Amino acid sequence: LLYFDQINAALITVYDQEHFQGRRCEFTACCQNIMEYGMETVRSLKVECGVWVGFEHSTFNGQQFILEKGDYPCWEAWSGSNAYRTERLMSFRPIYSAMHSDCRMTLFECENMTGRQWDVCNDYPSLQAMGWCSNEIGSIKVMSGAWVCYQYPGYRGYQYIMECDCHGGEYRHYREYGCHAQTPQIQSIRRIQH
Amino acid sequence: LLYFDQINAALITVYDQEHFQGRRCEFTACCQNIMEYGMETVRSLKVECGVWVGFEHSTFNGQQFILEKGDYPCWEAWSGSNAYRTERLMSFRPIYSAMHSDCRMTLFECENMTGRQWDVCNDYPSLQAMGWCSNEIGSIKVMSGAWVCYQYPGYRGYQYIMECDCHGGEYRHYREYGCHAQTPQIQSIRRIQH
Numbered sequence: 487l488l489y490f491d492q493i494n495a496a497l498i499t500v501y502d503q504e505h506f507q508g509r510r511c512e513f514t515a516c517c518q519n520i521m522e523y524g525m526e527t528v529r530s531l532k533v534e535c536g537v538w539v540g541f542e543h544s545t546f547n548g549q550q551f552i553l554e555k556g557d558y559p560c561w562e563a564w565s566g567s568n569a570y571r572t573e574r575l576m577s578f579r580p581i582y583s584a585m586h587s588d589c590r591m592t593l594f595e596c597e598n599m600t601g602r603q604w605d606v607c608n609d610y611p612s613l614q615a616m617g618w619c620s621n622e623i624g625s626i627k628v629m630s631g632a633w634v635c636y637q638y639p640g641y642r643g644y645q646y647i648m649e650c651d652c653h654g655g656e657y658r659h660y661r662e663y664g665c666h667a668q669t670p671q672i673q674s675i676r677r678i679q680h
Numbered sequence: 681l682l683y684f685d686q687i688n689a690a691l692i693t694v695y696d697q698e699h700f701q702g703r704r705c706e707f708t709a710c711c712q713n714i715m716e717y718g719m720e721t722v723r724s725l726k727v728e729c730g731v732w733v734g735f736e737h738s739t740f741n742g743q744q745f746i747l748e749k750g751d752y753p754c755w756e757a758w759s760g761s762n763a764y765r766t767e768r769l770m771s772f773r774p775i776y777s778a779m780h781s782d783c784r785m786t787l788f789e790c791e792n793m794t795g796r797q798w799d800v801c802n803d804y805p806s807l808q809a810m811g812w813c814s815n816e817i818g819s820i821k822v823m824s825g826a827w828v829c830y831q832y833p834g835y836r837g838y839q840y841i842m843e844c845d846c847h848g849g850e851y852r853h854y855r856e857y858g859c860h861a862q863t864p865q866i867q868s869i870r871r872i873q874h
């Protein structure tokens with residue numbers, strides 16, 4: 487029962503104008519296309535409960551944006567990349583695996599879980615500062631919980647949400663990190679927790 | 681002697697073109713104006729050792745950018761805000777207080793260390809998720825170490841570097857957070873560590 491209650495503890499309010507103006511919708515579960523609710527796109531939002539991931543395109547495609555509890559008055563509040571600025575947020579869903587009390591994953595130097603490996607269970611704003619030899623991760627196995635991996639140190643650049651509940655937690659090639667991934671470059675990682 | 685060695689363990693390489701091209705300079709201590717080294721601005725950089733803070737303007741003014749070990753091939757790799765896109769990085773310095781093994785600070789609801797308070801010694805991607813009632817911090821006292829405070833949840837938006845070594849660790853008003861601070865809005869915080 488507790489688990490069921492936690493699962494349902496997700497609430498997001500989205501607006502079609504910046505600074506919480508314009509048309510407003512509340513969601514407690516995934517939204518695959520905000521246009522179905524009469525909005526052209528989402529321009530501001532408030533996460534009231536739970537942890538969510540937002541997507542640039544409908545049906546959970548394109549750039550990924552971690553959305554934790556708090557106020558996001560404009561696009562720059564959730565985006566991590568301005569090279570490819572689209573200012574769109576068309577779909578979103580709760581991250582249920584963020585409910586796990588522990589987060590564990592294994593990083594691999596090469597694709598298909600090969601090469602040097604490193605088990606992690608903590609946040610690392612710089613993987614290289616902790617001894618990882620490269621600015622790339624070849625593949626990833628998420629054992630438990632949910633993570634955000636970032637292109638650059640200090641939690642900047644493209645975001646990739648990695649979940650133990652998604653395709654068995656296996657990310658065998660950088661193209662599986664997200665459809666916006668253009669390289670295996672990952673330089674910082676952190677756990678997603680409530 | 682160990683302390684002395686650690687202090688000197690700071691090395692940054694900066695380039696005046698993106699992707700580590702063009703004129704190149706190495707620094708082991710602060711640089712108050714990159715133009716003194718024949719560069720118009722910094723367009724890419726590598727932090728080889730230590731933790732640094734970069735600034736939009738010369739003499740450590742303007743937007744602040746935390747720079748941890750790793751590769752920063754372009755402006756978007758270190759910037760957290762695109763509302764006010766300047767693509768400039770003119771000065772930088774090592775953060776020596778990031779050497780502290782523990783990080784402690786007190787957050788206050790109101791300015792001048794008044795109102796409700798909260799002692800923190802951990803990373804919080806969402807202060808509101810941890811029970812902080814507002815999207816603002818009125819004032820801050822850093823007891824030890826160095827921190828990055830962010831305007832938005834999930835380590836996004838304007839960055840404010842807070843150090844126990846800077847004016848006694850006291851930030852009594854949001855205008856002391858940094859000269860680019862326009863509001864007391866702070867929604868995520870994390871420690872800076874080697």
